[in-house]
Amino acid sequence: MRTNPKAMIFIVAAAALIAAGGCGASGTGQGASPNPASAASASAPPSGSSEQLTITIKDFGYQGPVSVSPGAKITVKDEDAQAHTVTSDDGKAFDAAVAGGGGTAEFTAPTAPGSYPYHCTYHSNMHGILVVK
Ligand SMILES: [Cu+2]
CATH class of the missing domain: 1.20.5 (Single alpha-helices involved in coiled-coils or other helix-helix interfaces)
Known part of the structure; x- marks a missing residue:
């Protein structure tokens, strides 16, 4: 070779x-x-609809619309493995429980304008505010 x-x-x-x-x-x-x-x-179209709104829960935090119109339908999507809730602090305005691992739930925003603080009943450190106007 x-x-x-x-x-x-x-x-x-x-x-x-x-x-x-x-x-x-x-x-x-x-x-x-x-x-x-x-x-x-x-x-990519901007989300211009005021009636189709999603609160996404990720890493034990709420991400999503801060302000919605009265009576808007709001979808909750849970991207954590753990179950969460979106529960108004007054305990009356709304209360949505959502399963972990991509579960979804839906609730209707209050019809009265105002500021609605909410929390997760399972995790006391999770807080958000929904503004209806
Ligand atoms: Cu939680």
Whole structure:
């Protein structure tokens, strides 16, 4: 078995050309990549509906609409493994229990405008405020 020196030089030169070409291609690729990303985010419609609202519970915290219209239907989605509730502090305005692991529940916002603090009956450190206006 012998190695042909000329063949080795050719292979090294070809590899160098491929590497140089690869650098050039990736450079232009980086310049073009922001365009599809910005187009995708621009096409995503903003949530303009005031009647379909979701409070998402994640990492023992409430994320979701702070203010809703009177009598709005509100969906609660629990992305934690644990069950939670959305319970108004006055104990009367609303009380929704939702199962962990992606469970959902629904409740109707109060019809009287105002500020409605709520909490989770299982976890006393979880608090949120729903504003009806
Ligand atoms: Cu909880």
